[in-house]
Amino acid sequence: MFVNFFYLLRGYGVPVSITEWMTLIEALSRGMAYSSLSGFYYLARAVLVKSETFYDKYDLAFQHYFNGIESSEELTERVMKWLENALPPLHVSPEERKQFQDWDLEELRKRLEERMKEQDGEHHGGGKWVGTGGRSPFGHSGYHPAGVRIGGESVNKSAVKVAGERKFKGFRTDETIGVRQFEVALRKLRQLTSKDEGPKEELNIDETIQATADKGGLLELIWDRGRKNDVKVALLMDSGGSMMPYMRICSQLFTAINRATHFRDLRFYYFHNCIYENIFLDPSCNPRNSVKTEHLLQQLDTEYKVIIVGDASMAPSELTMVGGAIDWSISNNESGIYWLQRLAAHFDHSIWLNPIPSNFWNRTTGSYTISLIRDIFPMYELTLEGLDMGIKKLKVKR
């Protein structure tokens, strides 16, 4: 009977399968929605939606499908509830107040019902429709002195309204790539150790049989070392001004990498547009808190997996010329590209993540330097997909 709802959900991008739909039908036939729309809302959500990232889409679909299903009696009830929630008059001038004095609750209720019949969608601002931020008597966050608050923080239990609140909007993956998704992607960056360190806690069957046989059948157990993740990571981040628009996504990646506990070692370095003789230990790129890039190359062995994050967009001179660094305080007797090549040559695995979407790489202002750097490092865009591809690259030898 609700089969259209099934297709609507899928249309909204909630991956509902037949199995789950059948479960819902089974639950419904056992009366588990308690014959109410809000019961159905929770039931269907629990059975059909398997990730909080889809809660918002579910809410939208639910609203779409069930809006207007509630009968007018229910509407009256809802309106009465809203009226109970009416805000006390705020600070209004006496003239203003006079204008609304004759509006009793009955009147308001009637008008709201009329308004609901006429209104066909969301409406914000203005002085007539039900909506937010306006001077209409209906809605919330508005300024009507004798108005009715609808929505907001009320505790009205109508399911369509719960859906309308869209509490789970923040969890949508297509809107923001969360730290968590990055973390999940980073988990794939693991490489198990060879068996020469760590506690011995795995039984080696073959050796045990051999040793036992050698002892004429007297049991002799041989234990082996388990295997652990052996990945060491160095993250080099551009913290220059042109990176400002991407700060959010960069800090998400940073947090994700920082939280990943499965690396054997993790180092952070910063640079401004390009890497020169010194590399900085804090994002403000203060020369007093820096180390020689040469030193970094000595300190980190070639097994470190290097992830460079930057927009790779700069004046060509910054990359190719001696003395071209953007900051006067930085002396560079070698060009930026020299240092990038040194890094790329030193480490077995390195990638460059660029927050600029890849289809712009040929067209942005920095396209020239991007193309030069792409010749040195495999470059991926800083998205979940790009990170996934980058991590695959980090796992294989060049």
Add this chain to the structure above:
Amino acid sequence: MQQAQAVFSGTKDYIASEDLQNSVNIAIALGRPLLIKGEPGTGKTMLARSIAEQMEKRFLIWNIKSTTKARDGLYIYDTVQRLYDSQFGDHDVSDISHYIKLGKLGESFVSEEQVVLLIDEVDKADIEFPNDLLWELDIMSFDIPETNETVEATHRPIVIITSNAEKELPDAFLRRCVFHYIPFPDEEMMERIIYAHYPDLHKKLLEEAMKAFYWVRSINGLQKKPSTSELLDWVQALTVGGISTDAIVQELPFLGVLIKKDRDFNAVLQRLHNQGAQRKNPGILRSW
């Protein structure tokens, strides 16, 4: 499989929101595992305990670690013990069943009465782990090839599975679960939760602690935001420490209870130093 429908509604020290109660009851009635996700410290693990408590059922916990294999939950065949015993001949080693020990899932199957089984932090194990359990959770029985036995559930256990979303769970597994996401409690809910744990708490202290807590949570860039369980500990620390209510927001005493990471600790202190927890903007507070 019609059972008397007991209804879960939270216990006196576990406050469950209406939709959480709904999800629990749906899962129980359908006989499906309930998968619980949510920020750390929102009471995922506590939920199973409170279900067991309210429905007066035995409570089993299967803690998942990164090395846990699906079969560990069913049974363990202690071959090493059997080999050792065969050396000395003081046990009857021909009877393999002596060396078969049931795991938590196996135990919940053979129990005389229905139990509540918590499979805690399922995402810690290998990525294939949940798939390996599908069949057993579906038909509620498994075979022990070593003894040619079949262990069948006499009463379908109420299975609660928690996940911290460290790994994506396989779709096939998700399809068979009832899912619920516990959002971080809003202030009203939080107040109820705290009162459930400390009914005699001074109102002023609670208010101040909440104010400070939500302020700390609102600080951008914390590696680990304090959660409900940390707030509960903190409130207790404040009470036991006899801290004056004015000092709470001003000085954030016992901050180490709320904040566990060095870097976060310094960040919070610095923010406190710079602006003070008092001068907060409610708009910013809400948008974390």
